[in-house]
Each structure stands twice: as C-alpha cells, then as structure tokens.
Amino acid sequence: MPEPKKINGKWTATVYLGKDFNDKRFYKRVSADSKRECEHLIAKAYDEAPPSMEDMNIGECIDMYIDAKRNVLSPYTVRGYEKLRKNAYAGIETVSVRKIDQVTLQAWVSRYSAKHAPKSVKNAYGLLRSAITMFRDDFSPKITLPQSKQEKRYVPTINDIEAVLEISRPKMRIAIMLAAFCSLRRGEICALEYEDVDYANGTIIVNKATVKNTDGTYSVQQPKTPSSNRIVPVPKFLLKEIGYGEGRIVDMVPHSITVIFDRTVADAGIHDFRFHDLRHYFASALHAQGIPDAYVESLGGWVPGSSVMKRVYRNVMSDEQKKNNEKILYFFENNLRKSV
Numbered sequence: 001m002p003e004p005k006k007i008n009g010k011w012t013a014t015v016y017l018g019k020d021f022n023d024k025r026f027y028k029r030v031s032a033d034s035k036r037e038c039e040h041l042i043a044k045a046y047d048e049a050p051p052s053m054e055d056m057n058i059g060e061c062i063d064m065y066i067d068a069k070r071n072v073l074s075p076y077t078v079r080g081y082e083k084l085r086k087n088a089y090a091g092i093e094t095v096s097v098r099k100i101d102q103v104t105l106q107a108w109v110s111r112y113s114a115k116h117a118p119k120s121v122k123n124a125y126g127l128l129r130s131a132i133t134m135f136r137d138d139f140s141p142k143i144t145l146p147q148s149k150q151e152k153r154y155v156p157t158i159n160d161i162e163a164v165l166e167i168s169r170p171k172m173r174i175a176i177m178l179a180a181f182c183s184l185r186r187g188e189i190c191a192l193e194y195e196d197v198d199y200a201n202g203t204i205i206v207n208k209a210t211v212k213n214t215d216g217t218y219s220v221q222q223p224k225t226p227s228s229n230r231i232v233p234v235p236k237f238l239l240k241e242i243g244y245g246e247g248r249i250v251d252m253v254p255h256s257i258t259v260i261f262d263r264t265v266a267d268a269g270i271h272d273f274r275f276h277d278l279r280h281y282f283a284s285a286l287h288a289q290g291i292p293d294a295y296v297e298s299l300g301g302w303v304p305g306s307s308v309m310k311r312v313y314r315n316v317m318s319d320e321q322k323k324n325n326e327k328i329l330y331f332f333e334n335n336l337r338k339s340v
Helices: 035-048 058-069 075-087 102-113 118-135 158-166 170-182 186-191 236-242 254-268 277-288 293-300 307-313 318-335
Strands: 005-007 010-019 025-032 203-206 209-212 218-221 230-233
Touching: 010 035, 025 035, 058 075, 058 118, 075 118, 075 209, 102 118, 158 170, 158 254, 158 277, 170 186, 170 236, 170 254, 170 277, 186 209, 186 254, 209 254, 230 293, 277 293
Parallel strands: none
Antiparallel strands: 005 010, 010 025, 203 230, 209 218
C-alpha cells in the first residue's frame, strides 16, 4: 500500500492497480484532507478495482464475463453459463488468464470430452473462449473439438399423440396439441393468453415465453429468438378445446409440463418420447406433406435456414416411412416381376 504524502495541503497517494496484457500500467490517484481518510480511499481503490491482468485466473475471468453479459442475455442462457462455471472448469479455473495457452486448453478439452457429449464440450469451450477474448485481443488458439454425433430421435406418430391425449387432463391436452399441431415450445405455451387467440381468423400470436430465472423463479419475457415472434394457424378442434377466458390458457410452468407429460407417456404404454419431440412431429408432418422448409421454419419459430430444423426436426415419421416403403415394394414387386 502506498504511503500518503501531504502535497499542497492535501494527503495524496497514487495507487497501482496492475497491468493489462500489453503491459500498460494502471494507476488511481486519491487525495483527502486527512491522512486517515486518504488511507481509507487507498483501500477502497483496491477493493473496487477489477482483478488485474497480472493475477486474474480463468474462474475470475468467466465470472466477470457472466456479470458483464447478465442484463443482455436471457435468464436461460445465464443459468446455463453459471452451471458451466460451477461444474466444467475443474483443473483449469486457477490458471492465469495471462498465461493460458493452446496446449493447456487442448488438454482440458480432451479431459472434458472423455465424460461429456460433444455438444456439452462445445458449449463449455464457447463460454471459456468468449470470456478470455473479452480480456485478451491476442487470444486465438486452434483447438480441436470432438465431432458432433448425429442425434437420432424417435418422432412420435399421430397414434402416439392420440394415446397420450386420451388420458390427459384438459389443460395438458391443450399443451400437447399446441406443441404437436402449432409447434409451440413449453415456455411459449405457458405464457400464451386468451387474448393472443384470434378466433375469427383461426390463429394465435406467439410473442412471449415463460422462462426460469437464475434464482429458480419464473417470469414472462421475450421469446427465445426474434424469429420466435410469429402467427400460427390453429386447427378448429384446438380452438374449441381452448375455449374462451382470461389470463393464461395453460396455467403451468415448463418444468411441470415435462414432469406430467413424461408420466403420461409412461402410463399410455407407448414408445418413450419427450414433450419437445412433439415439435419434431409438427415439422416432420409438414415436411411429409410437401410444405416448403422456409414456411415450416417460420411457423416453428426457427431461424431461417436453421441447421437445427434440417438436422433434427425434418425426420421422416415412422408411420409415413412405413407407407413409403410399402409403395416402393409394391412398385418393384408388381412391375418387375416378369423381368426377374
């Protein structure tokens, strides 16, 4: 701690706060009427100063990055970042940001990949890289990440959906149909209100979502992405099921929908699938009917040209695949029989 000196009638001191990565030194000058007050200002300068580049470690770097982005990211994203911060960086969080190098990062990626899926590794490394580059302009390592595995999801059939609907209670029936026939996400369903329904035109306006905050509570906010704001056509039977009222149509939170749906699928004794897979059904059904991908994307709230929609959601449904296989076999068996 610098020793205060009396200069021009004021007790004054210059506090050294550390260097940046270009070795530029940072100082703060403080002055007061008394020596004791000046010493207090010196201590305060140290307390309020961010960690210097000389001693900041990876953990502190990620903490500062999350805090800096907290008010511009969705609560869902912040919650995911905080979970990664807590669990993903063992063995590397105490390494100096100034000294981190490509070899150390690659070793961490390899260790983390041994027990985590490629997508989890990509997310953890993405946060780490973003946090470091916020403080280091010179940071551009070439890291090899594990190859993503193509995820093969079961796409529920209309029979599966009907089986679940038969044993579901009214509000859950509406939630299931909004996901399967209108492609709404859980959060969008939970935030949907009666005033969002245009009964005359047979549509609903999707412009908000119920999300879980970092403290575990829920709030209604803007949807996941700008493309999630959309107007979706609603089948007449679903409009009838929704009926009329005030406030929220499905008075539940996303987690409750998941728990109840999983239990209902088990009780129905059908192929196990997730509530989110109802959106798979929606996209696959429309794709099988020849609806243009761009329109499917807009109805489902996917970003235009979404690789997610094409890779995951545009599956061929098992019952539709069976029908097509039968057509193929019928063609060959009835048209080529004389030639073989």
